[in-house]
Amino acid sequence: MNYINAGDRSGCLSFLSGITNLSLIQCDLSCFLAQQSLPPVNSLSLEFLTDVCIALEKLEMDKSCRGLVVTSSQPKVFSAGLDILDMYGKSPEHCAEFWKAVQEMWLKFYGSNMITIAAVNGSSPAGGCLLSMTCDYRIMADNPRYSIGLNETKLGIVAPFWFKDTMVNTVGHRATEMALQLGLLYSPAEALKIGLVDQLVHEDQVLTTATETMTKWLAIPDHARQLTKSMMRKPTIDKLAANREADVNNFVKFITKDSIQKSLGMYLEMLKRRKA
């Protein structure tokens, strides 16, 4: 069955307008494919996060859209996480705007009424791992060169409580404690073992498997599934929703510290050196 039906694209043109880094392709009557495409590594920049939130809001209001497969059109990378350049050498005002957009993205994805499936076609560190954890199901390409995890401590930064909560809800308290303190990036096999991803498939099969899985999830009555999802996730969502401003202030205070800026600068340098 051909799930990605190019003939149906006209049905989602309205979602594409104004969107530069995300394309939405209608897969069948009730499911969309959201493909991130921000070269070179799909980092989650302020502009990109804003695009994603607008697109998601529109899909959420479209009652005919019941499911979303989230993937990347960049080979080998699902998402490199938050765009470090939005946190490095920027004004406190910019950092605050950026963080609000990160919060918004998380709130929208984690609280989505749609079935969300992450087709993790490559590496997915930090914010990329967070994005995949907001989804209901994760399918990852079985290539030992790829990794996934919340590696913030390796950059000298600290994952906020709602990153931590999302991971606890996914893999449990002990695995999260190890993962966060050590900034662990897991191979696909390790990620499967701790439950960070739900299924590994050959890289060529990630999207097909995601759409097959979607078909199974679509068979469940929406109202029952949505209420169950909300029951599981609402306490975690409410915690951030009630503390958004304080969380923004904490982030800005932390990220603009000289010592943290220095760590981020060194990390960026390391990324460039590694390439050379």
Ligand SMILES: CCCC/C=C\CC(=O)SCCNC(=O)CCNC(=O)[C@H](O)C(C)(C)COP(=O)(O)OP(=O)(O)OC[C@H]1O[C@@H](n2cnc3c(N)ncnc32)[C@H](O)[C@@H]1OP(=O)(O)O
């Ligand atoms: C209080 C704070 C709370 C939480 C905050 C943050 C959470 C985060 O998400 S921080 C971001 C953490 N991300 C990472 O640590 C990933 C870093 N990137 C990589 O490991 C690799 O790039 C990756 C495995 C994703 C892909 O590898 P390659 O395909 O080999 O690409 P390159 O490493 O050559 O990268 C190409 C190009 O992109 C730049 N880059 C990579 N990641 C980021 C990023 N997250 N933000 C901004 N820029 C990034 C990299 O430096 C290269 O740049 P150029 O050298 O200029 O080409």
